[in-house]
Amino acid sequence: MGAEVVIEGLSKSFGKQAIWRDVTLTLPPGEVSVMLGPSGTGKSVFLKSMIGLLKPDHGRCMVNGVDIVTCSERKLYDTRKLFGVLFQDGALFGSMNLYDNVAFPLREHTKKSESEIKRIVLEKLEMTGLSGAETKLPGEISGGMRKRAGLARALVLDPEIILCDEPDSGLDPVRTAYLSQLLIDLNSQIDATILIVTHNINVARTVPDNLGMLFRKELVMFGPREVLLTSDEPVVEQFLNGRRIGPIGMSEEKDSAQMAREQAQADAGHHDGSGEDVRGIVPQIEPTPGMPERMGVRRRKDRVMKILHTLPPAAQEGIIESLSPEEQRHYGVRPHHLVGAGHQATQPLPTPGHGHQSGELPAQQVADLPDSGWREPGDGPTRPRPSGNSRMRPPDSGQGGS
Numbered sequence: 355m356g357a358e359v360v361i362e363g364l365s366k367s368f369g370k371q372a373i374w375r376d377v378t379l380t381l382p383p384g385e386v387s388v389m390l391g392p393s394g395t396g397k398s399v400f401l402k403s404m405i406g407l408l409k410p411d412h413g414r415c416m417v418n419g420v421d422i423v424t425c426s427e428r429k430l431y432d433t434r435k436l437f438g439v440l441f442q443d444g445a446l447f448g449s450m451n452l453y454d455n456v457a458f459p460l461r462e463h464t465k466k467s468e469s470e471i472k473r474i475v476l477e478k479l480e481m482t483g484l485s486g487a488e489t490k491l492p493g494e495i496s497g498g499m500r501k502r503a504g505l506a507r508a509l510v511l512d513p514e515i516i517l518c519d520e521p522d523s524g525l526d527p528v529r530t531a532y533l534s535q536l537l538i539d540l541n542s543q544i545d546a547t548i549l550i551v552t553h554n555i556n557v558a559r560t561v562p563d564n565l566g567m568l569f570r571k572e573l574v575m576f577g578p579r580e581v582l583l584t585s586d587e588p589v590v591e592q593f594l595n596g597r598r599i600g601p602i603g604m605s606e607e608k609d610s611a612q613m614a615r616e617q618a619q620a621d622a623g624h625h626d627g628s629g630e631d632v633r634g635i636v637p638q639i640e641p642t643p644g645m646p647e648r649m650g651v652r653r654r655k656d657r658v659m660k661i662l663h664t665l666p667p668a669a670q671e672g673i674i675e676s677l678s679p680e681e682q683r684h685y686g687v688r689p690h691h692l693v694g695a696g697h698q699a700t701q702p703l704p705t706p707g708h709g710h711q712s713g714e715l716p717a718q719q720v721a722d723l724p725d726s727g728w729r730e731p732g733d734g735p736t737r738p739r740p741s742g743n744s745r746m747r748p749p750d751s752g753q754g755g756s
């Protein structure tokens with residue numbers, strides 16, 4: 355199983371320019387997460403901070419008990435080996451063929467024999483659909499192949515955590531769909547924790563288990579995908595719909611005068627080219643038939659059901675509807691039966707640093723679940739939940755959004 359990454363109060367600035375402040379989130383082990391954000395909000399800086407290529411000003415980034423921010427160079431070197439990173443441009447060496455590019459980390463960081471290296475390289479090239487392209491130079495292959503070669507190289511040290519910086523950049527929608535499928539298949543095969551940074555709406559809607567968004571130097575939200583996909587927080591809604599109308603402008607922030615001007619234009623009938631409202635939960639990409647079941651999905655169900663009562667009603671509803679009837683019985687939930695579902699799903703989520711965890715609502719906005727009894731699948735009579743309480747237990751960790 356992949357490693358958990360716990361980030362607490364992480365802040366980064368360059369000189370006087372604050373990039374983001376007080377970012378707190380947990381990447382659950384073996385789950386796939388996506389971090390969204392408009393251009394320039396510091397998504398790449400976030401990834402580089404996670405692997406110690408950049409040093410944050412404050413906060414912690416804990417991986418297997420090691421704080422990347424404050425640990426020694428030696429520990430950092432060792433901990434980095436847990437990460438496989440797919441950089442935006444693939445970061446391949448132009449003068450090396452694909453075989454040597456993919457073999458590079460093995461030759462640099464291990465004492466493996468060339469025959470062992472060959473076995474691993476050919477296996478990873480096959481996993482990424484590049485068998486037969488070993489002798490090609492990066493300049494002789496397409497952008498999609500370069501991405502896959504970058505991914506193959508990221509995999510050779512058997513990473514527990516895979517970071518992907520805009521894996522879709524420069525790819526057409528079809529190649530992006532193939533790459534998305536590849537990431538899910540990889541996750542099913544190696545159960546690694548994956549974080550993808552992107553501004554591709556389709557990737558955000560269909561790939562991850564968890565979604566987050568950086569905006570205005572803050573982590574706006576981070577939590578189960580259903581929370582962001584059903585959110586009507588203006589910045590999230592605008593971003594997921596790719597609309598001009600909303601708080602995000604060309605230079606990230608808009609002033610209220612510009613917002614009012616654009617709204618007036620829209621009210622007067624000006625069409626900005628954006629399509630229908632795409633708010634809502636769409637099916638998540640599943641592993642290709644024949645691939646192993648994703649263990650992260652199974653673990654996530656238990657994890658999310660524990661924090662279900664802290665989520666907005668629309669997200670709760672989506673999560674419950676995604677369960678099979680057997681699972682609904684197992685967790686003691688039923689569609690359209692949220693006590694407190696009269697709360698509006700439109701309440702903005704609290705922002706971090708304001709006394710709540712990201713993705714968690716204040717107690718008075720929390721929907722209570724019906725005490726319909728907790729049963730094992732196939733169990734006969736109803737028996738009480740382990741907690742013996744009509745409310746599900748609060749999150750057992752203090753980590754935002756996990």
Ligand SMILES: Nc1ncnc2c1ncn2[C@@H]1O[C@H](COP(=O)(O)OP(=O)(O)OP(=O)(O)O)[C@@H](O)[C@H]1O
Pocket residue numbers: 368373391392393394395396397398399400553
């Ligand atoms: N090494 C650096 N020194 C100074 N400023 C930097 C450095 N690296 C990044 N920045 C600044 O940090 C900000 C965030 O950059 P970053 O590349 O992380 O954004 P991003 O969200 O990944 O953008 P995009 O989606 O366009 O790739 C930018 O203003 C950038 O100029």
